[in-house]
Amino acid sequence: MKWVKKILLILVVTFAAFYLITRPADAASAVRGVFDAIGSAFSSIMTFFTSLAG
Template sequence: MKWIKRILLVMVVAFVAFYLIGNPNGAAGAVRSGVDAVANALNSFVVFFSALAG
């Protein structure tokens, strides 16, 4: 079971490296989208707790 996880991890890392080398603009867009999603989620938490606090 451990070796399956290791193989999957190597495959994911290889895919990410291939994607970064082959399409850096697309990779930058994906990272930007991820960061925007995290920022929006954090902003929603702040708004929620601010509303609770009054």
């Protein structure tokens, strides 16, 4: 099973590198979208806890 994880990791890294090289603007947009989603989730969690405290 360990070799399956290693093969999957290599495939994911290879795909990410290929995507980054062939479409850098789209890759940047995808990364920006991920960070925007994380920021939005963090903001929502903070709003929730602020509402609980107040």
